[in-house]
Each structure stands twice: as C-alpha cells, then as structure tokens.
Amino acid sequence: MAASTTSDPALVSPAVQDYPRPSYAWYVVGVLTLLYVFSFIDRYILALLVEPMKRDLAINDTQMSLLMGFSFAVFYCLFGLPLGRLADSRRRTVIIAAGCFVWSLMTAACGLARNYWHLLLLRMGVGIGEATLSPAAYSLITDYFPKERLATALSVYTTAIHIGTGFAFIFGGAVVAFVGSESSMTLPIVGSLRPWQTVFFIVGVPGLALVLLMRTVREPARRALNRARTSVASSAAASIPLGEVWCYFAANKGTLLCHCLGFTLSSLTSYTTWGPTLFIRNYGWSAAEAGIVSGLLMSTVGVLGILAGGHFADHLARRGYADANMRLGLIATLAWFPTGILFPLMPTGLSAVALLIPTYFMVSAPWGAAAAALQQVVPDRMRGQAAAVYLLAVNLIGLGVGPTAVALLTDFVFEDDSALNLSLLIVGTVSHIAAALLLWKGLRFFRESLERLRLWNLANQ
Numbered sequence: 001m002a003a004s005t006t007s008d009p010a011l012v013s014p015a016v017q018d019y020p021r022p023s024y025a026w027y028v029v030g031v032l033t034l035l036y037v038f039s040f041i042d043r044y045i046l047a048l049l050v051e052p053m054k055r056d057l058a059i060n061d062t063q064m065s066l067l068m069g070f071s072f073a074v075f076y077c078l079f080g081l082p083l084g085r086l087a088d089s090r091r092r093t094v095i096i097a098a099g100c101f102v103w104s105l106m107t108a109a110c111g112l113a114r115n116y117w118h119l120l121l122l123r124m125g126v127g128i129g130e131a132t133l134s135p136a137a138y139s140l141i142t143d144y145f146p147k148e149r150l151a152t153a154l155s156v157y158t159t160a161i162h163i164g165t166g167f168a169f170i171f172g173g174a175v176v177a178f179v180g181s182e183s184s185m186t187l188p189i190v191g192s193l194r195p196w197q198t199v200f201f202i203v204g205v206p207g208l209a210l211v212l213l214m215r216t217v218r219e220p221a222r223r224a225l226n227r228a229r230t231s232v233a234s235s236a237a238a239s240i241p242l243g244e245v246w247c248y249f250a251a252n253k254g255t256l257l258c259h260c261l262g263f264t265l266s267s268l269t270s271y272t273t274w275g276p277t278l279f280i281r282n283y284g285w286s287a288a289e290a291g292i293v294s295g296l297l298m299s300t301v302g303v304l305g306i307l308a309g310g311h312f313a314d315h316l317a318r319r320g321y322a323d324a325n326m327r328l329g330l331i332a333t334l335a336w337f338p339t340g341i342l343f344p345l346m347p348t349g350l351s352a353v354a355l356l357i358p359t360y361f362m363v364s365a366p367w368g369a370a371a372a373a374l375q376q377v378v379p380d381r382m383r384g385q386a387a388a389v390y391l392l393a394v395n396l397i398g399l400g401v402g403p404t405a406v407a408l409l410t411d412f413v414f415e416d417d418s419a420l421n422l423s424l425l426i427v428g429t430v431s432h433i434a435a436a437l438l439l440w441k442g443l444r445f446f447r448e449s450l451e452r453l454r455l456w457n458l459a460n461q
Helices: 022-048 050-057 061-087 092-112 116-130 133-144 147-179 195-216 242-251 253-266 275-283 287-318 324-345 349-364 367-376 380-413 417-459
Strands: 185-187 191-193
Touching: 022 050, 022 061, 022 092, 022 116, 022 133, 022 147, 022 195, 022 275, 050 061, 050 195, 050 275, 061 092, 061 116, 061 133, 061 380, 092 116, 092 133, 092 195, 133 147, 133 367, 133 380, 147 195, 147 287, 147 349, 147 367, 191 195, 242 253, 242 380, 253 324, 253 367, 253 380, 253 417, 275 287, 275 349, 275 417, 287 324, 287 349, 287 367, 324 349, 324 367, 324 417, 367 380, 367 417, 380 417
Parallel strands: none
Antiparallel strands: 185 191
16 A cells, blocks of 8 residues: 555545555444444433333423434434534544544433433433534445445444444343332432433443544545545645535435435334334333343344345445445335334234344345445535435434324324324334335436436546
8 A cells, every 4th residue: 555645644545545454444344333333322222211211200202202312313413414514524533533422421411310301402412422423434434445345334334223222222121120110329429310310321431432442443545536636735625615515416406315315214113212112012011021122123133134235235236236225225115014014013022023023124224225325426525414414314304203203193193102003003104105105216316316426526537
C-alpha cells in the first residue's frame, strides 16, 4: 500500500491507496457492529420494562410508546441529517466515538429519572447520540470493501440490530426475574432505585468503555473522489455544497422515496417493540419467559435472516442483476405474508413462536441489502447524508410511528389491552402491502439512478 502524502486519510485519492487488508476491514466491521449492538440494547431495553414502568410512572400504553419510540426517533432524525453531512466531510471515527459517549451517558442517566418527563428528555439525548453512528458507519464500511462484497459486509454490521434487540430482551427478562417487580435496590452515591432504574445503569455504563475501542479504527481513503477535490488542504473544503446535494437527491427522488419508504415499511413490525408484551398479555407468559424467547428469536433467526439476505443479494449481483439489493427487498417482503399475518392469531404461545421463526427471518433479510442499495446510487461525498435520510425514515416511521400506531389501536380503537395481537396484525399487514408496492415500483427508478451516477462521476472527473 502506497504511503499517503496528506495528513488526513479521508482526502487520499483511491488511486493512491488500495482497499485495506480484508482481515483489518472485517475487524473494523466487528468494532462498528459491537457499538451498534450496544446502541440497540440501550434503545430497546424498555420493551421488557413496560409493566413496571407503567405502574411506577402511572402512564398508559401510548405514553409508554412515546418513551420507546417517538421521543428517541424525533431527535435521532433531527440531528441525523446534519450529522450525516458532517460524516461526508469530517473524520467519521471521531464522530462515532463522540456519539457513543453521549448515548451511553444519557442511557445511564435514565436511571436517575424520577418522573415521566425526565425520562422523555433523556431518551431524546440518547437519540441525539445514536444519530452519529450509522451514517458514518455505512460510509466507513463502503470505503473498506469493494462493491461485490459490500452487501455482505453491511449485512454483518446490521446483524447488530437483532443481536442488540435480542440481548435487550434476554437481559431485561433476566433482570426482571432476578430482582422481582416489587423490590428496590441501593447503589453507592445514587441511593435507592426501582429495579427498572437500575437496568439503565447496567446497560449504559459499559458503553462508555467502547469509546476507547474506536481509537483502534483508522479513517480510510474515500473512494471515487474527484481528484480536484482531493487536493484541498482541509476536509471541510472537500464537502460538496448543500445545493448540489439537494439537486442530486431531487433528480433521484423516485429511487430515494421508494427505497426509504419501502424498506422502512417492510421492517415496521420489527420496530414496534411490542413482541414480548404480546406473550405476556395474550399467552400469560412471565416477563422473563417472554424476554428470553423473544431475545433468542431476534439474536439467532434475525441474524441468520440478515446474513442470508446480504449473501443472496450479492449472489444476484454476481448473476448480473443491477438492482439486486432492491430486488432482494421485494422478494423478502412478499415472502413475509403467510406467516406474518397468521402468527398474532395463534391460540398458544408456542404456535406463535413457530410462525415467528420464518416471520423474523423474512422481515430481517433486507436490512443489509437496504444499506448497500443506498450506497450504490449516490456519490461518495453524499453517502453519509443519504444514509441519514434513510435512517430518518426508518426511525421516524419505524421506531416513531410503529410502536405508537399499535398502541393507539389498542388503547382507542379496541380499548382492550388483550387486543394487542389484532393491533399487530393490522399494522403489519398494511405496512407490508405498501412496502411491496413501493419496492416493486422502485426497481426501475433504481436502475435509472445507477446510470445517472455513472454520468455524474464522468462529469466530475
């Protein structure tokens, strides 16, 4: 590998550097995946604490859903766009490390909250911190791997979604079973806490140590850079003007709309976070049983689905399908219907679990391909911003609207907590029908965007 002649590796022309060694590239994916796992543990630990938190804070399902989703998602989205732009011009490794510190600190601080509004504000802080991670991580991974291995690499990174959610469910269930729902605990300095408050300390504090791990990740050369841009002295000057980004996105609005909304709606049911509560309310399971089973499903079947989806998308790409990643999303969305519709209607918890296995597999399969598809159709200096737009849709609709839509149906349409299964059925069916239509329509737009990017790169050489 040739030596760099500039102090910032983000500005080194790809003509100067080859891709990093595969072993180190996969190490970077491992570090980023670990951070992503912790971010999802911090994000989803509330799903196993619904009942004790509702009791202690005197709130209903709708208010709880705002803690689990909307308060986090709104600030994640508001800060995601400027942070995504920052990732296109500044050191992505530094941005990620700073964000990890913020979200871990805010999660631990949730253990000090004494009322609903304190928690709501702190969850907003968690959202701001986590908004730094994926736009920068997508961009980093894209610069570490050639395009024929990109979907697989990004699929490994996105396995953290299911690993982190699964660990949150398993850990949350185990903690609830260990400490009991009525007892309190005393921590040094902090004092007496309810068990659900203690959980926030346990999951938040270890994340602070991960900041040091990011120091082992090197900033890679940005690929496909315009040579004129790489000669500048500072990374800030290398950023593409916002007006040019807006014009490029507007020219590709069909692709971006179909991609962002299609993949978001196809994953909506996995973001609702009501799965463990379904087993508790409708099948009489304990919190520990619901958490362990839900967590195992997410961290095994969900992970296998993401890896299989990325591998199959790369296989389609090698077979000559230019729209392989979008096509994989459509296939998986259609395959969800038979079991996705039936599992909430099962008479027993075990029969519901049996149908959840293929359901989780299909709902998770497109996630790595979705990230890879987006990175394919935008110039390198717009990748972080494009990822932020996608994550805005995923989190505002998936994490913000998803849990609240289910809660609103349960609270105000059915007016019965035991009707949670019907709420899940309605939200899942409607979202997947819309997703299939959008992804099907997006195949043509996606191929057009690939050609548009080719011409853009030629014009900017």
